[in-house]
Amino acid sequence: xxxxxxxYALIGLTGAIGLAASAxxxxxxxEKGAIKxxxxxxxxxxxxxxxESIDRGFQIALxxxxxxxxxxxIEIIRADDELTPSVGVQxxxxxxxxxxxxxxxxxxxxxxxxxxxxxxxxxKMPMVFVNAFADEITGKFCSPYIAxxxxxxxxxxxxxxxxxxxxxxxxxxxxxxxxxxxxAFIGGFKRGFEDNGGKVIxxxxxxxxxxxxxxxxxTQAANSGAQIIYAxxxxxxxxxxxxxxxxxxxxxxxxxxxxxxxxxxxxWPALGDLALNAQHVATHYPxxxxxxxxxxxxxxxxxxxxDPDVSAALGYDNGKxxxxxxxxxxxxxxxxxxxxxxxxxxxxxxxPRGKIKFNAQNSALLEKVYVVEIVKGPDGKMxxxxxxxxxxxxxxxxxxxxx
Amino acid sequence: xxxxxxxxxxxxxxxxxxxxxxxxxxxIFGLMNILNLAHGAFxxxxxxxxxxxxNNTGSFWLALLVGPLLPFAAGFILQFFVLQPLAQRGRxxxxxxxxxxxxxxxxxxGAVEYIFGSAFHSIVTPDVLMGRVALLGIEYPIYRLFIIxxxxxxxxxxxxxxxxxxxGATLRAGVDNREMVTALGINITFLFALVFGFGSALAGxxxxxxxPVMSIYSSMGIGIVVTTFVVVVVGGLGNLKxxxxxxxxxxxxxxxxxxxxxxxELFAIYILLIAVMIFRPQGLFGAVGRVA
Numbered sequence: 001x002x003x004x005x006x007x008y009a010l011i012g013l014t015g016a017i018g019l020a021a022s023a024x025x026x027x028x029x030x031e032k033g034a035i036k037x038x039x040x041x042x043x044x045x046x047x048x049x050x051x052e053s054i055d056r057g058f059q060i061a062l063x064x065x066x067x068x069x070x071x072x073x074i075e076i077i078r079a080d081d082e083l084t085p086s087v088g089v090q091x092x093x094x095x096x097x098x099x100x101x102x103x104x105x106x107x108x109x110x111x112x113x114x115x116x117x118x119x120x121x122x123x124k125m126p127m128v129f130v131n132a133f134a135d136e137i138t139g140k141f142c143s144p145y146i147a148x149x150x151x152x153x154x155x156x157x158x159x160x161x162x163x164x165x166x167x168x169x170x171x172x173x174x175x176x177x178x179x180x181x182x183x184a185f186i187g188g189f190k191r192g193f194e195d196n197g198g199k200v201i202x203x204x205x206x207x208x209x210x211x212x213x214x215x216x217x218x219t220q221a222a223n224s225g226a227q228i229i230y231a232x233x234x235x236x237x238x239x240x241x242x243x244x245x246x247x248x249x250x251x252x253x254x255x256x257x258x259x260x261x262x263x264x265x266x267x268w269p270a271l272g273d274l275a276l277n278a279q280h281v282a283t284h285y286p287x288x289x290x291x292x293x294x295x296x297x298x299x300x301x302x303x304x305x306x307d308p309d310v311s312a313a314l315g316y317d318n319g320k321x322x323x324x325x326x327x328x329x330x331x332x333x334x335x336x337x338x339x340x341x342x343x344x345x346x347x348x349x350x351x352p353r354g355k356i357k358f359n360a361q362n363s364a365l366l367e368k369v370y371v372v373e374i375v376k377g378p379d380g381k382m383x384x385x386x387x388x389x390x391x392x393x394x395x396x397x398x399x400x401x402x403x
Numbered sequence: 404x405x406x407x408x409x410x411x412x413x414x415x416x417x418x419x420x421x422x423x424x425x426x427x428x429x430x431i432f433g434l435m436n437i438l439n440l441a442h443g444a445f446x447x448x449x450x451x452x453x454x455x456x457x458n459n460t461g462s463f464w465l466a467l468l469v470g471p472l473l474p475f476a477a478g479f480i481l482q483f484f485v486l487q488p489l490a491q492r493g494r495x496x497x498x499x500x501x502x503x504x505x506x507x508x509x510x511x512x513g514a515v516e517y518i519f520g521s522a523f524h525s526i527v528t529p530d531v532l533m534g535r536v537a538l539l540g541i542e543y544p545i546y547r548l549f550i551i552x553x554x555x556x557x558x559x560x561x562x563x564x565x566x567x568x569x570x571g572a573t574l575r576a577g578v579d580n581r582e583m584v585t586a587l588g589i590n591i592t593f594l595f596a597l598v599f600g601f602g603s604a605l606a607g608x609x610x611x612x613x614x615p616v617m618s619i620y621s622s623m624g625i626g627i628v629v630t631t632f633v634v635v636v637v638g639g640l641g642n643l644k645x646x647x648x649x650x651x652x653x654x655x656x657x658x659x660x661x662x663x664x665x666x667x668e669l670f671a672i673y674i675l676l677i678a679v680m681i682f683r684p685q686g687l688f689g690a691v692g693r694v695a
Contacts, residue, residue, distance in 0.1 A: 045622060048521035206661070207669045210626065212617050215413040215547075216661035223406045236523050239618045243525070247544040247616070249535050270525045270618055 034075035038095035038104040042083040046235040054315030061319025070331025085115035102333040110134030110181040117141040130318040134184040138363035139398025144338040147362035149321045153184035158393035161192025173226040178205035185232040234261035260310040284313040284353040285384040293352035366392025418654025419554020423609035425634040427602025433578045433641015441504035443624025444511035445474035449607020463529040470611040471604035478603025483596035516621040526614040639686025
């Protein structure tokens with residue numbers, strides 16, 4: 001009840017502003033004026049930090065093209081989906097009806113992503129997801145109007161499960177937030193791990209956005225007898241669970257292995273030394289020694305005075321894929337908007353994390369996944385040391401449409 | 404047995420944290436008949452003010468002492484200058500004041516985000532309370548035992564004050580019969596504001612105490628208000644001892660559901676709430692027979 005009241009108030013307000021804005025702009029101006037991109041991110045709440053990073057990475061990508069495509073300026077219109085499907089749907093409708101955007105980008109939560117995929121298909125509105133990793137989005141809910149520029153949960157986590165099983169880990173207990181992305185990530189890990197000889201002894205699910213104290217779940221995990229805890233958490237939840245894992249003295253008992261969201265650099269100030277010596281898997285980290293990445297890290301540092309975290313890199317990929325597609329289309333959104341997405345599908349480009357290619361369901365694939373350790377660098381600041389790398393896995397089948 | 408013991412301690416620790424919040428809320432409701440939804444805002448305020456103090460002085464103890472002062476002042480001012488005048492003008496229906504304080508809860512989260520950004524912060528655990536202690540074959544973090552100790556100390560202290568002192572007697576009288584207390588020449592407006600401020604300070608205190616375990620962020624107070632209300636209703640409105648026992652019941656229900664029946668965790672405490680509302684609407688420990 002609490003959230004919905006706030007939601008309505010905000011919708012009323014943004015709706016009013018939207019109406020006022022659309023009334024004052026003559027419609028014909030939109031034909032030749034700016035290309036409007038609706039950017040939907042959960043700017044508040046547990047994923048506020050990743051949302052901010054994605055927004056920044058997105059801007060860096062646009063600036064690389066001078067914020068213009070074929071001479072037409074790009075205008076970003078932002079909306080906050082509050083990580084709530086019903087709110088996301090309302091914001092999406094506002095994008096379509098009153099902002100008259102050319103396409104919608106962003107979206108972090110898979111719960112919101114699933115709600116929007118159907119809507120994008122119905123409205124024939126190109127939807128370019130930045131995160132929304134749940135496999136169903138480019139599987140069961142696939143559409144010629146939907147693309148994802150990051151990767152699917154299976155592509156990342158199946159490969160990770162396979163990797164840890166090949167490293168002599170026989171048993172694991174999993175922990176994750178109980179919602180679509182958590183289920184998709186941990187599910188991917190479990191398949192990869194068990195297909196390659198490992199065994200998940202226990203799966204622990206914590207209520208998403210509601211859990212503050214993980215002591216009960218961690219106690220259960222520690223007593224399961226498994227060799228490792230494999231977890232997927234992000235934002236505020238990641239800080240709490242990593243801290244409490246250390247508080248209970250479990251670091252020497254059962255390692256807490258996660259990914260670049262659990263050990264996101266945006267969380268390092270809050271984690272302090274607890275992040276030190278943690279090993280995790282990552283799709284991107286700032287010190288990858290490729291030209292594209294160093295250029296991106298430099299541009300990001302110049303603008304925001306800090307290293308980009310993985311969310312910033314994913315936001316950058318999202319913006320860059322859109323800009324490259326627009327460039328190919330001569331800065332115009334084609335009449336048949338599905339053509340925008342099919343043009344994007346044919347793209348291949350170098351991104352900070354590696355080469356990006358799309359599969360037949362418009363989902364970007366992972367060229368490689370890195371295994372890293374967080375260490376203190378020569379300057380006394382924390383940084384990541386590469387230990388190993390392995391290729392990403394394919395997507396789960398599930399898409400029955402052909403396009 | 405060992406995991407059970409750890410879960411038991413986890414439950415008590417959560418209960419004590421919830422108690423620090425619930426006790427202020429129950430006093431405010433019992434005494435002033437105000438459904439104070441802004442209680443979570445004071446929790447947030449205390450945590451952030453404590454964070455500022457800790458960052459500038461490096462002392463957790465100073466943060467613990469000074470942190471609650473801001474919510475105290477804010478609570479006092481809110482009651483004395485806003486809620487009390489509204490009540491005197493007849494605008495004191497539950498809905499009016501609930502809406503006002505509800506708005507304040509979100510306004511605080513927004514203001515905090517404006518000033519501090521949306522990042523997560525933490526106060527470092529003081530060295531004395533770092534590490535773990537071995538007892539009965541298990542190892543338990545000292546800081547969490549400290550939370551339990553603080554909760555019990557405050558509960559005992561408050562019960563002594565309420566049961567044994569003149570101030571306590573006045574408060575109890577205020578809950579039972581407000582007109583009579585005023586008729587006896589007690590400046591109830593001032594007393595109310597003081598209690599409101601004190602309740603808010605306890606919420607802020609809880610914010611600082613929980614900081615080393617959980618993280619500090621702008622909307623931290625919004626979720627916890629709901630749990631706190633469940634405690635207040637289960638314990639009986641305005642019932643101090645009741646809220647202590649109810650905190651234990653709610654904290655244990657939550658922890659054990661999370662540990663042994665995770666599917667039920669989300670609604671376990673609400674089932675408890677509904678059962679109490681049906682069978683004992685005055686609360687499990689309420690003798691006054693007052694109904695929300």
